[in-house]
Amino acid sequence: MASLDSSPMLLSVDLQQGxxxxxxxxxxxxxxxxxxNVQYLLKTWRDKGWPVLHVQHDDVADPTNIINSKYPETFRAHACSAPEEGEPIFVxxxxxxxxxxxxxxxxxxxGKKRRxxxxxxxxxxxxxxxxRHGSDLGYDLIVVEDACASYxxxxxxxxxxxHEAAMQMLKGCVKVVKTDEVLGF
Structure with missing residues (x-):
């Protein structure tokens, strides 16, 4: 098991109801x-005491978009990814x-060097x-393709x-794995 100082962070991006x-x-x-898959990964990270960070999108450019904080029911975290106490949320x-x-x-x-x-x-x-931005910044990233989804x-x-095209494009700059493979890194 990784030490707490080197354990991977889980970055949950826009897993909002809407x-x-x-x-x-x-x-x-x-x-x-x-x-x-999201529930499994969050439970695993929490059980191990590894850092979990949540990011939500507030579409201020389009105030009619349901992913706007004006619409709390669709802006809030989806039940599968609801932050627990102490887990920071960034907008x-x-x-x-x-x-x-x-x-x-x-x-x-x-610790910037954490995966x-x-x-x-x-x-x-x-x-x-x-x-892509995180890779450009020098972060060590892994994307879990079956804990992400696309329209x-x-x-x-x-x-x-x-979704397949998006994941293939990412393989040029980061590792892309499935849920059952992520803990092997």
């Missing part, structure tokens, strides 16, 4: 196993979680932006094709 259970007009979501207004005020300081406090395991929504948007982006890319 993202996990989006409106019908967004179309289907990829990754049917998202909720149980961002752009794609990358690393833009969220104080997230970088929290990572520095916990950061990323889970969340939407794989083709904020997870992708967060991962389709049109043009023949349904939710599953979109």
């Amino acid at each position: 993202m996990v259970e989006a409106p019908e007009e967004w179309g289907p979501r990829s990754t049917p196993s998202l909720v149980p 961002k207004t752009v794609g990358s979680a690393f833009i969220a005020p104080d997230l970088g300081a929290e990572i520095e406090k916990l 950061i395991v990323v889970i969340g929504m939407d794989g083709s948007q904020c997870v992708n932006s967060t991962t 389709g982006m049109g043009g023949g890319f349904d939710c599953e094709k979109t």
